[in-house]
Amino acid sequence: MSEANKVLIMRWFEEVWNQGRESTIYELFAPTGVAHGLSDTDVDLVGPDQLTPFVRNLRGSLPDVRIMIEDAIAEGDKVMVRVRLDGTHKGTGLGVAPTGRRVCIAGIVIARIKDGQIVEGWNSWDQLGLLRQIGALPAAEGPDRFVSAQN
Numbered sequence: 001m002s003e004a005n006k007v008l009i010m011r012w013f014e015e016v017w018n019q020g021r022e023s024t025i026y027e028l029f030a031p032t033g034v035a036h037g038l039s040d041t042d043v044d045l046v047g048p049d050q051l052t053p054f055v056r057n058l059r060g061s062l063p064d065v066r067i068m069i070e071d072a073i074a075e076g077d078k079v080m081v082r083v084r085l086d087g088t089h090k091g092t093g094l095g096v097a098p099t100g101r102r103v104c105i106a107g108i109v110i111a112r113i114k115d116g117q118i119v120e121g122w123n124s125w126d127q128l129g130l131l132r133q134i135g136a137l138p139a140a141e142g143p144d145r146f147v148s149a150q151n
Helices: 002-018 022-028 047-061 127-133
Strands: 029-036 066-075 078-088 102-114 117-125
Touching: 002 022, 002 047, 002 066, 002 078, 002 102, 002 117, 022 029, 022 047, 022 117, 029 047, 102 127
Parallel strands: 029 117
Antiparallel strands: 066 078, 078 102, 102 117
């Protein structure tokens, strides 16, 4: 089961994100599936009809988006992937005028799979880094406050 679940997640990222196949969302994301952590609020996305606009917005903003799976670990009904997203900011789907800037961010996704569909997904993406890279937020100045020695 674990190996089949890894294959399903690899297919998800390749077809939905890299190829833009919206039909795969309806095939692989359960009608009552829940996606956590994709918005800039605490709102969960439920079902393909709510997830599809998110995919359209991100792909519209980064039309050449590529999400590469760098690691995949499966156990029982869950698959965890460490991913890297690369793309060029050419659209307005993120609420920011296109800048033409290249972006590269990392993420971790955990998906729970049942009967060949994703029924729940927990997403942790570097949204702050994405917004900084497209110029929606100022870039950090000075030393990194998380790793700098404190006085």
